[in-house]
Amino acid sequence: MTSPAAGKPIRTAIADEDGIDFAIIELFFFAYRDFTSDPDQILADYGFGRAHHRVLHFVNRRPGLTVAELLDVLKITKQSLARVLKQLIDTDHIVQVQGPRDRRQRELYPTAKGRALALALARPQSRRIRAALEDSGTTERATIERFLEAMVNPELRAQIDIVPAQTSGKNHGDH
Amino acid sequence: MTSPAAGKPIRTAIADEDGIDFAIIELFFFAYRDFTSDPDQILADYGFGRAHHRVLHFVNRRPGLTVAELLDVLKITKQSLARVLKQLIDTDHIVQVQGPRDRRQRELYPTAKGRALALALARPQSRRIRAALEDSGTTERATIERFLEAMVNPELRAQIDIVPAQTSGKNHGDH
DNA sequence: GGAATTATGTCAGTACTATTGACGTAATTT
């Protein structure tokens, strides 16, 4: 049972001693797990996974983004994106359009089908968020929004702010 | 470029129309990604992954939990846990102790080494949380805590409350 | 105009985490 040179078992629970916020660390884990479980159900019907969801989400949020931009947002490699993107294109959820200025680029856009799926995936998540705000008696939605934003690495917050209000047609005034 | 029967590209960004809270959905993704990236750095030095982190975390939080309880908390299968747990035991981060009442059970305890690693992994995460609370001007930590808890499936909140103040097993002599 | 760089796509190989299903053993319960 206990191997030869095994250390002795520590029988006391790790505490919020040491100023470590185990409560929120743990809650974040549970919250995110359940948050992603909603769309996972739907995705399974399509033979898709979470990677497809993320791609679909960002293509809907920033229509016309290029492959390189998408890789940058998702922080994954080209090879990881390849299969997933191909499947979404083959199933007519996303279309590629040759870049107008630079014809090497592929601008990614959702189709009506892709838009519909993105909405279907977001619906239960949004419902969960709304319910959580109510149940927790959070009067200011912005409190949660600011906290989550502050959890993101500062260098990357720029990526978030690209999308803010209504973005029609050619978004982003940067680059 | 555009395949034969491809749908037309939608050029407008999906909006918070339809009452869908895309802002928080997206922030949650970014926040969790960066939140987990801190320990990932450390884990890589040990040849461990996130699965090891989660096991180590819960064994430290609830020393003496059984394999079955751990599976229930993590919501993974026995087979997924097997390799990870074995590695943590082989590297002397966790020890198994035969259950006192039921000798079929294996109670899991951290060793001093396992306790130290759990703390090292939690430290940057806790730092990030504290900084985020400050940066976002959240005066009440409890607001975030309540929100995150409300995001968790109600059936599973019981798992969370197991740990709160003084914990587990027979010995709650700490503070 | 020619060279270098960039954007994208693809191939091969690998790793980690997860799954389902089946089977074995020991201990406990009925």
Next chain:
DNA sequence: AAATTACGTCAATAGTACTGACATAATTCC
């Protein structure tokens, strides 16, 4: 004695990620 439970293990598979290498077309630089 039989059924159930707790745990461990084996085989096979899937999804997502990685690194490194290479090809193509388009753009930019000199």
